[in-house]
Amino acid sequence: MSERQPSGLDLKAQNKFFKSFRYAAQGVVSAAGERNFKVDIAAAACALALCALLQVPLWGWAAVVVCIGAVLAAECVNTAIEAVVDLASPDIHPLAKRAKDCAAGAALILAVASVAVAGIVFVPAAWALFLGC
Ligand SMILES: Nc1ncnc2c1ncn2[C@@H]1O[C@H](COP(=O)(O)OP(=O)(O)OP(=O)(O)O)[C@@H](O)[C@H]1O
Numbered sequence: 001m002s003e004r005q006p007s008g009l010d011l012k013a014q015n016k017f018f019k020s021f022r023y024a025a026q027g028v029v030s031a032a033g034e035r036n037f038k039v040d041i042a043a044a045a046c047a048l049a050l051c052a053l054l055q056v057p058l059w060g061w062a063a064v065v066v067c068i069g070a071v072l073a074a075e076c077v078n079t080a081i082e083a084v085v086d087l088a089s090p091d092i093h094p095l096a097k098r099a100k101d102c103a104a105g106a107a108l109i110l111a112v113a114s115v116a117v118a119g120i121v122f123v124p125a126a127w128a129l130f131l132g133c
Contacts, residue, residue, distance in 0.1 A: 027076060027080070028076060030079065031075055031076040031079040031080075034075065034079055036075055036078075036107070037072065037075045037076075037079070040068075040071050040072055040075055040111075041072075043071075044068040044071075044072070047064050047067075047068065047118060048064065048068075050118075050122055051064055051121075054122060054125040054126050054129055055125065055129060056121055056122070056125045057125075060121040060122075060125060063117050063120075063121055064117070064118070064121060067110075067113070067114035067117050067118075068114075070110050070114070071107070071110050071111055071114055074106055074107040074110045075107055077103065077106070077107075078103045078104055078106065078107045081099060081100065081103035082100055082103065085099050085100055
């Protein structure tokens with residue numbers, strides 16, 4: 001039985017699929033230029049180092065990785081909303097303020113929740129490592 005050759009349409013769809021990854025990567029690179037994103041990357045590196053140092057169990061690693069992903073994704077969305085607001089409303093407008101403040105608020109909520117998760121993961125791990133219980 002002969003294998004079906006990919007049609008021009010298949011290749012076009014494949015090409016579009018890989019291009020969408022490239023555009024998404026460009027979005028991450030663009031958001032990574034923001035100060036808050038850099039701070040989040042530094043915090044993420046510290047959290048991962050603490051996971052290794054304190055010999056955190058697998059569930060702790062998973063919780064920390066999910067928090068890092070959520071915070072960085074929120075920074076990307078925040079950057080996107082800022083760009084759209086600047087495009088749509090270069091002048092001062094109460095709705096522009098509301099949109100930007102809410103987007104920043106979403107990132108703040110995730111950051112605060114991540115600090116709480118860090119406490120839940122790291123305090124018992126440090127306790128167990130240094131006090132042996
Ligand atoms: N067009 C606007 N109309 C009304 N308020 C605005 C407008 N643009 C920005 N602001 C207000 O200024 C705040 C800061 O916005 P700005 O875009 O200068 O900084 P940012 O990009 O949110 O900060 P960062 O880049 O550090 O995350 C907003 O959260 C909002 O309260």
